[in-house]
Structures are given as C-alpha cells and as structure tokens.
Amino acid sequence: MNVRKARRRKSPSGVEAVTALVGRAFVVLFALTVLLPFLWVIYTSFKSGHEITSSPWGIPATLRWENFSNAWQKASIGQYFLNSFLVTVATLAILIPIGAMAAYVLARYPFRGSQILYGTFLSGMMFPIFLTIVPLFFLMNDLGLMDTLTGLVAVYVAFSLPFTVFVLTGFFQTLPDDLAEAAMIDGCGDARVFWKVMLPLARPGLVVVGIFNAIGLWNEYSLALVLIPSEENRTLPLGIANLVMVQHYQSDWGALFAGLVIVMIPVMVLYWLFRDKIHETMLAGAIKG
Amino acid sequence: MKRRGRTLFVASFLAPAVAVYGLFVCWPVLQAFQFSMFRWKGISENKTFVGLENFQRLVEDKFFWQALEHNLWIVGVGGSITMALALAISHALQDQSRFTRFLRGTYLFPHIVSMVVVAILWMFVYNPSIGLLTQSIQKMGFSDFNVTWLADPKTALPAVSAAFVWYAIGFYVMLFAAGLKAISKDVEEAAELDGARGLRKFWRVTWPLLWSVKRVAVIHFIISALNIFALVFLMTDGGPDRKTEVMLTYLYEQAFENSQYGYSTALAVANFAIVMALSAFVMFVFRKDPTGARA
Numbered sequence: 001m002n003v004r005k006a007r008r009r010k011s012p013s014g015v016e017a018v019t020a021l022v023g024r025a026f027v028v029l030f031a032l033t034v035l036l037p038f039l040w041v042i043y044t045s046f047k048s049g050h051e052i053t054s055s056p057w058g059i060p061a062t063l064r065w066e067n068f069s070n071a072w073q074k075a076s077i078g079q080y081f082l083n084s085f086l087v088t089v090a091t092l093a094i095l096i097p098i099g100a101m102a103a104y105v106l107a108r109y110p111f112r113g114s115q116i117l118y119g120t121f122l123s124g125m126m127f128p129i130f131l132t133i134v135p136l137f138f139l140m141n142d143l144g145l146m147d148t149l150t151g152l153v154a155v156y157v158a159f160s161l162p163f164t165v166f167v168l169t170g171f172f173q174t175l176p177d178d179l180a181e182a183a184m185i186d187g188c189g190d191a192r193v194f195w196k197v198m199l200p201l202a203r204p205g206l207v208v209v210g211i212f213n214a215i216g217l218w219n220e221y222s223l224a225l226v227l228i229p230s231e232e233n234r235t236l237p238l239g240i241a242n243l244v245m246v247q248h249y250q251s252d253w254g255a256l257f258a259g260l261v262i263v264m265i266p267v268m269v270l271y272w273l274f275r276d277k278i279h280e281t282m283l284a285g286a287i288k289g
Numbered sequence: 290m291k292r293r294g295r296t297l298f299v300a301s302f303l304a305p306a307v308a309v310y311g312l313f314v315c316w317p318v319l320q321a322f323q324f325s326m327f328r329w330k331g332i333s334e335n336k337t338f339v340g341l342e343n344f345q346r347l348v349e350d351k352f353f354w355q356a357l358e359h360n361l362w363i364v365g366v367g368g369s370i371t372m373a374l375a376l377a378i379s380h381a382l383q384d385q386s387r388f389t390r391f392l393r394g395t396y397l398f399p400h401i402v403s404m405v406v407v408a409i410l411w412m413f414v415y416n417p418s419i420g421l422l423t424q425s426i427q428k429m430g431f432s433d434f435n436v437t438w439l440a441d442p443k444t445a446l447p448a449v450s451a452a453f454v455w456y457a458i459g460f461y462v463m464l465f466a467a468g469l470k471a472i473s474k475d476v477e478e479a480a481e482l483d484g485a486r487g488l489r490k491f492w493r494v495t496w497p498l499l500w501s502v503k504r505v506a507v508i509h510f511i512i513s514a515l516n517i518f519a520l521v522f523l524m525t526d527g528g529p530d531r532k533t534e535v536m537l538t539y540l541y542e543q544a545f546e547n548s549q550y551g552y553s554t555a556l557a558v559a560n561f562a563i564v565m566a567l568s569a570f571v572m573f574v575f576r577k578d579p580t581g582a583r584a
Contacts, residue, residue: 034455
C-alpha cells in the first residue's frame, strides 16, 4: 500500500512522458503493419481484375460480389471448402473423444509405465512433420489411404494427439476427486463416471482444445501437400496455393483474393472470439514444448 | 474381480489413441531412422542397405550446406530482429487497458491464418508489377525504382525472412508479455524506489528476470526457423538459383521430385538432429538462471 502511494506521488519526468509516447506510436504502427495487409486483401477481393493491376492500393469502384461466386464455383473453392470442412470436423469428432479418454486415464489412473506412455505422447510435439513424411507417404500407399480424405483425417488425428493429450491431461488433473468418488459410491463404474461426470466437467477444456485444433487443421498445408495429389480431394490451403500458380496465366485476380478471404475469415473470427483462451493454450504449449 | 475390471477399463480407454498415434506417428518416426540407411528409389526390390552412406553424401552435398546456412541466417538475423521488436512492443504494452488488449490481440493474426495466406500476401507485397512495396516506393517519387524482390539473388533471402518475421513476431510479443506480467510489481516498485528507472531499470531488473522466457523464446524460434517450409516453398520454391533454399524445401525436392527416398530421409534425420543439438546448446547457454528462480 505504501509503495503504491509512493509511486503515485512521483510525477513522471518529461523524458519518461516522451518515451511513453514514442512507445505508444511504435506499438500502434506495428499493429497497422499487421492489420493493413489483411484489410487490403479484404477490400481487394471486391475489385475487378483490371482495378487490381492498374491501381493495387485503390478502393474498389463498385463492390464486385461476383468475385466470390467465381471463386466458389469456377475456381472450385466451394469444393475445397467442403473438403476442408469435412476433414476438420471428422478429425475433431475422432480426436476429442479418444484424446480425452487417454488423457483421463493418464491423469487419474497411474499404473506402471503410465509416465513413459505420457512422455511418448508428449514427444510427438517435438517431432517435426518432415521427419516422418517419407515413411508416412509409403505407409499411406500400403494402406490404400493415399489421396483419400479418410487417410488425411487419420494422420491429422495422430499428429494432433500429443498436444490434445497434453492439454487435457493437465485439465483432468485439476478436477476435484470428490465428485468422481461420490459417483463411484453410488455404484457407477469407471467408464460411466468418465462419460457422465468427468467429461461434462471438462467441457471448457474440450472447447479450447477443439478450437485450437480446428484452427491448425483448417490451415494445415505440408501433410496435405504430400498426401493429397488429386484435384478433387484438395483442402482449402492446397486449393488456394494452386490457384496462385494458375492465376499467373489466367489472371482472375479478383477470384483469388475472394478465395483468400474465404480461407482466412473463419479462423480470424474464431480466434477473435476465443483469443484469451487461445493465448493461454499457446503459452502452455510453448513452455512445455 | 474389481481389479481386473479396472485394468480392462484403463486398457480400453488408452487403446484407440495409442493405436492411431503408434501407427501414424511412432512407426513412421522409427522407420525414418531405418530408411535413412538405405538407397531406395521407391521400388521395393531395389532397396539396398548402405549404412551411413546417405549421411556421408549429405556432408559432401554443397546444396545441403547452403540450405542449412540459409536456415541459420534466418535464425540469426530474423531471430534477433524478432526478439528485439517483440521485447520492445511487449514492454510498451504493459498496461491492461482495452486498447492495449485489442492491440495485443491483433499481433497474433499472422500466426493464426494459414501459412499459405501469409506466403500469398507477401508475394503480393513483393510483386514487381502490382506489388505494394514497389508501387509505394515509386509513388514516393522514386519512379525508376524497380527491384524484383523475390527474383533478385541479393534480396530474395532477406525478403522471405521479413515475411517470416512478420508472421512470427506476435507469438513472441505474447510470450514476453506473459513474462513481464509475471515479474512481481513489488520487485519493480522496489527498484524504482531505489532510483532505478527507464533503461537502467530495464537492463538491471527486468531483463535478468525474463530469463526463462528468453530461453523458451529462443528455442522456439530456432525450431520454427529450422522447420520453415510452406513459406519458402510457395514464395520462391528455393529460388532464384537456390538462394532461398532451406533444408525442408531441399528435402521435398529430393523426396517428391527426384524420388531419392533414402537420401531425403537422411536429410530429415539430419534436420531433426540439428534442431535438437541447437536446442540443447541454447539450454546449456541459459543453464544458470542468475536470479536463482526456478524456470
């Protein structure tokens, strides 16, 4: 209390005020360098191809919504969007239950070797995708899962497990014991306690992990690049990347920018709604990983 | 009876995750170490064991060394710039007003959109005819100005690195902000009462107290910079004349364009080993926390 008073009494010197002002300006300037390119993509997606090439910075004369329908239909963004959506939803639908089950057991039922198993899951956060890419490419060929969305989902589930198990194990460790014990005394079995009592309690954790994974899966490029060679199975990042290559010849720039907006807007909205939780989760992952 | 039921429960709850993880992550990781010792072009009969020959070839491969050098350039130059900017920004953003929280939220946008979006965005920044950068410089009065940023061997690597810094920085702002928040107000105020202010306070008090956060940040940057792929692959594909080639774009070329499966897997193992070695080195450098606090 005394310290706080002492601080307040002390008026900031001129130098400090200037430093603070410079800091402010710098911070805002940096925010602009981050935001302006995104704003530029968004308003450019309403311009005609001619407007884009003749005055890249200019504001669109009319809002050309047709860029979006062109992107969706002619440039197949609609198809890619559907593929990405299916892959993301299917991956989460498998990942969250099996990740939560494993995390629950690892958190609350210690057995001989459970620490080693937990460590093995965590080590997955350390292996770069490219260490496994060639063996994975042949494995998928052997299993007949090459170039299938099913195969991509299986691989995505596997690669998302380490982080999911890590976060959820931490979450289950913090849940109080008494509720589980009370349910046990009432005659519930272990599995029933999990599904009826503990899993509903873990809902905040599941939501964070789900959103965090959804963003990563929606954006994923490297694995899809190697595992999905055919056009009709492309996910959005693959489709957009390909569109840039072909736009050099066709130059329907408007549709390309509309495509970019379609890829980035869902994750930006999701991120903004849950940003505090996402920051927390990223920090936890960084400090462990 | 009860005991057996519990074992069954534990096993059945672990089984799905262990099966998927084992098959699609652990098994390929183990295979990677095996593949790296074979000469193999994808046809199973022609798989010959060659021991460490692939690694020997790697050591003599000047394109690999060049690629590694580019990765390390990004770690050194890009990393220093990222850390300095992130530290300055997070230090200037310490109050918890709505406005600063808004700003802090925006910094992470590049990190949460797809790397594909980042790459395409920066291709438009650097595009020589409709690019924002060249256009803006010309508008400022330098009408002859014409640099083909990504096609010029001199500017390509810095240009790609700038895009990477732009992408990376928000994450480190967040990290340092969390570190600064954890520094106890009492310590800060005690330092101020002792007359330490401004830069002096920063170097004497704040900077040493950020020890464990700095370690996390440096290791994190090393890992992500040595594993750059999509950004370079899309922006330049390693060009011009391999001037932006990084380890993983070279790996991709060897594996999926030249079908050098054994050799490319050796490259993947080497990449992993380099990442681990550098991280261990950083851990060693930062081994003693001068503040004595636990990391």
